[in-house]
Amino acid sequence: MTDAMETPGDEAYLAAVAGIVAGVESAGRVIAAAQIAELRVLAAAGRLADQQGAPRNARVQVHDMVLRSIAAEVGGVMRMTDRTVQRRIGEARLIIEGFPAAVAAWEAGRIVRGHVLAIVDAGTNLPAELWDEFETVAIERCDGQTPNRVRGELEILAHRMHPRSFAERHEEAAAGRCVRLVPGRDGMSDLVATLPTVIAEGIHDRLTQQARAIVDTRQERAPGSAIITTDARSTDQVRADVFADLLLAGTPSLDDTRDTSAGPLGAIRARVQVLVPAATLSGADDGPCNLAGRSPIDPATVRTLAGLTQVWERLFHDPATGVTVSTDSYRVPSGMRRFLQARDQHCRFPGCRVAAIRCEVDHTHDHALGGRTELSNLAHLCQRHHSMKQFTAWKVRQLKGGVLEWTSPLGRIYREDAPTPAVAFTPAAASPGDPAPF
Structure with a gap:
């Protein structure tokens, strides 16, 4: 004997659905509270940077370095890059400080996060002095509507409230084309x-x-035409x-x-750094290749670019053969720079992916303080993180194998291992019957 199947009209079924709805509603409140709490903490980080950077020195650089340092500290906990955290700090301040009524309505459960983002997106097109008036009306428009449905209405509302003509605003917006x-x-x-x-x-x-x-x-074929009709x-x-x-x-x-x-x-003449496994270049393997600092590219494209290049450079690092590993001058020789580009591949600050060819070669231990120009004291840093190393409390030391150990102002340690090399040589295993080495 089997249990009767529940039908959409049974009390047990309705009770189960009611439980699911209540659970989703309860989880939504918890998630909203956590999201609002995170926004407030990030906004506080931005205000702290203002307080630390403004009183002692009004230079923009001081405030920016403080904000970068805080963002990097927070990024270590959030598992995000400092750039992403710094952007989120700015977004959090805009929401928390610019549209407090919308945040309060979100916290009270009147609207959801999507409504708040729609209000902020539309409201920021208005002068700041109109934000309060706009969000008051916008919150009422959001009542009972989904964010996607009300988004267009909010944009129209902002256009109607704007004191400047559309033509004036378009001319200004066109300056931001990119x-x-x-x-x-x-x-x-x-x-x-x-x-x-x-x-x-x-x-x-x-x-x-x-x-x-x-x-x-595509179906037309003129006499002698090279057009392939199977397109x-x-x-x-x-x-x-x-x-x-x-x-x-x-x-x-x-x-x-x-x-x-x-x-x-055939028309590409850009400067790119592509790491190509030998097996892929020869056609023995069809795995993706690495466009340093960007993303994988397909092997067919790599082979085409390799065939068109005018210059091939092979890098071998063997101290016994005299490859440059150190110099008495501050300037990094071209051979050493090429090796470092191949080793580092990208900026060596935790989480940063700016390609090495767009970075600066930095002396881990400052050259002016006795640091040598040698492979064990050099690493690529982008301009942003090079400045952070110079002007904030972030510290770094280089361990064996090109490993960088970063210490944040709070004492947290982040280990930045050298990227996996594009080419690795391993000793061949001896086969039965091979003569013994002399």
Whole structure:
């Protein structure tokens, strides 16, 4: 005999659902309380930096170094980079100090975190003196609505309350136009351009027209044409390929469906640092390669770039053969610098991923205080963390094997091991029958 299955109308079923809803509601209150508490602590960190940096010296550098040091200290606990923590400190101060009524409504359970972020995003487009008035109305608009549904309404509300015309604000916003590179997964990245809407729409429209022309004519084969009629790319894929062609070559001629040796990669002349395992370069392995400081890239791209390069440099570190490991001068010789780039790969402050080719070679023990210019006393630091080492209470010493041991102002120790080398040599195991070595 089996138990009867619960149906959506049974009391047991309804009681179970009620328990789940109550549990989610209770967990939501706990999570909200923790998120608000974290915001308040981070905001307090920002205020502490103001207090420590302002009274003794009004220089911006003093305040910035104090804030960097605090952010690095907190980052060690949060398992985040100091840059991320510093950004979150600024965001926390904006929310806690700029929109206190929204935080209070969140704490009381009237709205949720998504509402607060929507209010802050829309409200910051207004002058600060209007924030109080805006958030009072915005909180009422959020009542009973989901954050996504009310977000557009809040943006319209902010536009209507703004004392300046849209034309004036657009001209100011256009000054912030930029292009950003956001590393993604599987050897892909997002190239994000922030442009005036009419220009962005025009670019997208032109790409679409050119992509459609390629798609519409893919079945045509003129006498002697090199066009491959089996092109199965989608419109989105063709649009992306045309975009790359136009930027790299000035014309959509580098079509992957045509007989070209390198495709769009043939136009790349940027300076990059790529760590390529020998097996991948030879084709014996198809694993990803490392674009130092960025993300993995696919092996086919690596082989194409390797074939196009004009200069090959092989680095061997063997003290017995006379490879430069030390010098009496302050200047780091080029050979030693190349070895350090291969060893460090990126900035050696905990959590930082700025590529070594964009960093400074730092004397761990200051050269002016007797530190030698030798491999065991050199490491790459980006400008930000080089300055922190000089102007804050963060200390560092270098152990054997290029290991850096950082000590924070609170005495916490962070060990920064040298990255895994791109190439490693190991002694070959002796096989049965091999002659004994002399």
